[in-house]
Amino acid sequence: MEILNVILLAVIVACAVAVSLTRGLLSAVIVFMIQGLAMSVVWVLLQAPDLAITEAAVGTGISTVLMLAALKKIQSVQRKEERRDAGKQKEA
Amino acid sequence: MPANKKKHDAFARLADWLENGAQPLDEEIGESLADEAYEEENAAEKTIPSVEVKKQTPKKKKRQERHRRKRRDALTVGAYADAWWYRVTAFIVCVSLVGLLLYGVVRMPLFGNADTLADSEVASFYVTHTLEETGAVNIVTGIILDYRGFDTLGESHVLFVAVSSVLLLLSIRGEKDEQERLLESDREQRTEPDHDLVLQGGARLLLPLVLIFGIYIILNGHLSPGGGFSGGAVLGAGLILYQNAFGYDRIGKFFTYRTFRAVSVSALLFYALAKGYHFLTGANHIPGGIPEGTAGAILSGGLLLPLNIAVGCVVTCTMYALYTMFRRGAF
Numbered sequence: 396m397e398i399l400n401v402i403l404l405a406v407i408v409a410c411a412v413a414v415s416l417t418r419g420l421l422s423a424v425i426v427f428m429i430q431g432l433a434m435s436v437v438w439v440l441l442q443a444p445d446l447a448i449t450e451a452a453v454g455t456g457i458s459t460v461l462m463l464a465a466l467k468k469i470q471s472v473q474r475k476e477e478r479r480d481a482g483k484q485k486e487a
Numbered sequence: 488m489p490a491n492k493k494k495h496d497a498f499a500r501l502a503d504w505l506e507n508g509a510q511p512l513d514e515e516i517g518e519s520l521a522d523e524a525y526e527e528e529n530a531a532e533k534t535i536p537s538v539e540v541k542k543q544t545p546k547k548k549k550r551q552e553r554h555r556r557k558r559r560d561a562l563t564v565g566a567y568a569d570a571w572w573y574r575v576t577a578f579i580v581c582v583s584l585v586g587l588l589l590y591g592v593v594r595m596p597l598f599g600n601a602d603t604l605a606d607s608e609v610a611s612f613y614v615t616h617t618l619e620e621t622g623a624v625n626i627v628t629g630i631i632l633d634y635r636g637f638d639t640l641g642e643s644h645v646l647f648v649a650v651s652s653v654l655l656l657l658s659i660r661g662e663k664d665e666q667e668r669l670l671e672s673d674r675e676q677r678t679e680p681d682h683d684l685v686l687q688g689g690a691r692l693l694l695p696l697v698l699i700f701g702i703y704i705i706l707n708g709h710l711s712p713g714g715g716f717s718g719g720a721v722l723g724a725g726l727i728l729y730q731n732a733f734g735y736d737r738i739g740k741f742f743t744y745r746t747f748r749a750v751s752v753s754a755l756l757f758y759a760l761a762k763g764y765h766f767l768t769g770a771n772h773i774p775g776g777i778p779e780g781t782a783g784a785i786l787s788g789g790l791l792l793p794l795n796i797a798v799g800c801v802v803t804c805t806m807y808a809l810y811t812m813f814r815r816g817a818f
Contacts, residue, residue, distance in 0.1 A: 445627060445712040448704060452720035457806055460727055464813045 406433045424462045431455040622788040623709040636762045646805040657816045690732035697725040705799035709788040715798025723806025754800040
């Protein structure tokens with residue numbers, strides 16, 4: 396259990412640092428999601444299952460989905476064809 | 488540097504969207520009113536041909552100039568991020584905020600110290616008295632829905648107010664013209680998942696489990712870990728998954744803006760009335776007439792079960808509403 400705790404805490408710290416260093420917005424959101432997931436496992440190990448449920452649902456699920464929706468709004472996440480179209484427009 | 492350029496692009500687009508999407512309505516109306524007044528004035532003079540007047544209105548020119556300047560400012564926002572003073576200021580602000588936080592933590596009473604009253608009295612009181620006073624086996628639920636019932640009422644209202652503000656802000660129409668709006672909605676439609684086989688199969692498998700788990704957490708809140716907020720968040724996430732897999736048409740059959748309004752308003756109203764009644768009778772030592780039940784049974788704990796359901800309803804509606812408002816700008 397002790398080893399698992401240490402590994403999870405290391406993952407959380409690493410993810411938190413990685414989020415602020417990542418250039419791509421999409422990858423930053425995904426790394427943030429991993430951090431939330433590790434956090435919810437830590438809550439289980441700390442014997443707070445109710446917090447773990449909330450963290451998994453809100454921290455990992457809903458906040459990620461909201462951030463992805465925001466990325467889509469500023470057109471940071473696009474389909475392949477759209478990106479090609481945008482490139483063509485820029486060239487023209 | 489391509490990466491840097493891309494970053495600036497995203498910034499500029501964000502600034503542009505903020506500017507065009509959230510133009511205050513009053514300004515627009517005020518300007519159009521001023522324009523009308525100006526034209527009427529000119530019409531009264533009747534000496535200058537009206538077509539020319541319209542073309543060279545100094546006011547219009549000025550407004551165009553202002554708009555252009557605003558746009559240029561928005562485009563150069565990203566450039567500020569590279570300036571040295573920007574970085575230094577950001578560093579100082581961050582460090583001082585962290586210092587403030589650490590200062591506060593250091594001044595907290597020592598953990599486990601016998602002299603600190605706070606952690607020896609209150610905690611043990613809750614542990615020994617919660618089951619007998621509230622009928623909740625799960626002490627956490629007993630505390631947040633009974634001892635601190637007004638706290639939870641306020642939290643539910645915060646969620647409701649958040650959704651209302653988003654509804655209000657997104658319903659303001661910018662000065663985007665019709666064509667631009669059509670283009671945007673077209674783009675939205677094209678990026679919708681269109682009968683994605685993997686997503687739909689996964690959702691079919693997961694959704695029943697997610698929904699039943701959420702309902703179980705809410706109904707069992709006074710007996711096992713969990714409660715209204717956790718269960719509501721799980722249910723809200725389930726609804727979002729359902730929408731993503733099967734589209735707005737399918738979810739529109741049972742969850743619309745009317746459903747959201749009716750469910751969240753009546754749940755909040757019920758919570759406020761029930762808690763008010765509970766406090767009123769409890770403070771005056773009048774028997775409330777709410778059956779307590781035997782501790783450990785599903786129908787026990789007095790008001791805890793209905794209150795959990797009310798909170799769960801509010802949280803579910805809020806989570807889904809926030810998501811769908813940001814995605815579509817409407818239900």
